[in-house]
Amino acid sequence: EAFEKRFNVKILEWYGSVEGGFAYKPIGKGPIGSFGKPVPGVMEFKIVDENDNEVPVGQTGELICRLLKGETKVDYLGKPEESKEKTRGGWLRTGDMVHRDAEGWYYFDYRKGSELRRSGDFIQPEYIETVIGKHPDVSEVSVYGVPAASGAPGESDLVAAIACFEGKSVDPKSFYEYLKKNLEANFIPSYLQIVPEIPKTITEKALTRVLKEDFLKGVGTIYKYEDYK
Template sequence: MTNLATNLVATATRLPDKVGIKLDQAEVTWSQLHGAAAKVAGQLREAGLEPGDRVSLILPNVPAYPVLFYGTLLAGGIVVPMNPLLKSGEIAYYFQDAGTSFSFVWPDFAEEARKGAQIAAGEGVTTQVIECTAMGPAAGALPDADPLPEPVERADDDTAVILYTSGTTGKPKGAELTHFNLHRNAARSSDDVMVMTEDDVIMGCLPLFHVFGLTCGLNTSVLRGCTLTLIPRFDPAKALEVVGRDHVTIFQGVPTMYAAMLNHPDADAAETSSLRTCVSGGSALPEAVMRNFEQKFDAQILEGYGLSETSPVASFNMPDRPTKPGTIGRAIPGCEMKLVNLDGTDTAPGEIGEIAIRGENVMKGYWGKPEATAEAIPDGWFRTGDLATVDEDGYFTIVDRKKDMIIRGGMNVYPREVEEVLYTHPDVLEAAVVGIPDDVMGEEIGAAVALKPGSETTLDEVQEYVKERIAAYKYPRRLWRLDELPKGPTGKILRREVRPPA
């Protein structure tokens, strides 16, 4: 295995006329996808792209995304996926930090990208912004050239993708994922977790610019030759409709997607009999949501865990073993996980520790940041910043982010534990628990809550409900209501953006 794009060439050769990518009525076969990607690869090389040059993608989930992603890889380039909602200043930072030569942009976001390119040019980085249509670059945007159907030779440890992590502290850092990282993680995800065959249909509502959608949706589909049916922006009604229309067998989502589909008025009438396996990641899936979803849609949800820095999949509840709701499962084959103390020593059995990971899925390092890389991987084990426990069977349970832990009067309170109780309340749709500075306790427990439409429950009733079910020092002293909680690009609730009202 060298270039990740070898997988596309192999699948297009094996299944040329099979539909690989679908977006409503638009269908793209594997040979069409390979042909379009080969054309892009030839044009990029003609325009001056050298192996190892960086190419950013600023697009929603449209067929052009896999065309440009694999076209860049065929040409030997490094892909820099970017959230289309970034503003010009943020775009400029990515262009400068990665040193991008080209940027493929969906027309809706072209103005911000051009402004970003102007700012970056002032700092000495020249990025050519190229607008796209449904299947690739707009006509005339790149010079004509012969297609490049065979991938440029790359080494296993050459960088294939630079994925910028959300940057809970400071500026985002670019995690360098190699051709080997991404190929092996797609293979493990498709074989050990989802048990995929070419007959499967995967729901592609996770954004492809995010590592979960990129690896588990796009790269697994290309590797196994199944069909990926895209939704440009998640909507629960649309998702339910597409499951029935395209006979989706594998659904990949984050907890808010499962809750939205479960609680949608169309849920009872939806045709979802094709669903076999659902995988959840990104944040903790409340047990009540998992149980109710499985019951309503008669499909198993497998919960797992990973990060941009681990390609992403590190652990999962796997279908060939008992699943343990509320856990993130066991380390997948090819990956090791353990818990460590602050000084790097292993924790004693039963104790909470920080998850450390090593294996074929761990990134090469942070792009251009050797100090940050050394801090994150001090001894060959990547430090995740997530606190967890592990049971005697090797199943990990996330307690919380190291940075999210609330210390109330000297007692440790993990927001996730309080959120789990909030989600069992029949009228709570979404919840996020945060620490609020307090003169007496140091920090106090606060909770932002979104209630289900039409609910007449009061926040006092919600507070009383939680108080009866959790230790006295843990229940939220302050609650406030929001119509909807702030979310990231995948729909993951962003606890760090939840602020109590003044």
């Protein structure tokens, strides 16, 4: 709402995947943050657990979908087994973890497999990004993992890369205070990486590979949470 008022525009929220699957929320309808509902008469959605059982309303699971007319099929070049698995049982496996409210509106939560393990907890970077993105001085954010300093196999330390609005900056001490007020202790990033802008692909996805390479080389401005506890 604040964005729409500031720039005098209307935001159309929608969902789409390369292999198939489409939903949208008409402007002025439905709750903010939902990507909408599948187009009636065209596609069917389900949210399932790891055993393909539908999950209850409000619970996160993988979004799977199928066409109501015709065959739901994906063909990856030279990868017949992967193609078959992608549409196992006639349903497209999107790899997107979502939930649905009681009125049937769908919400994106995170990508399947994007979780990072930290001190035994599985953490979704997108959740932390949402919290950091609400900071008034932060323009862009990307949260990713690096090998844990403890050396524990499969464990990650969290890095929050942020770019500030023009003319703005963040003080690491006050920024970490903000995080402590809004995140559980195990969700607070171990490192804060301040960059001029978040590098992105042509589809506007954060290039965490580039951020991670710079971090591991010690390039840029990096702060350690341990120094501000």
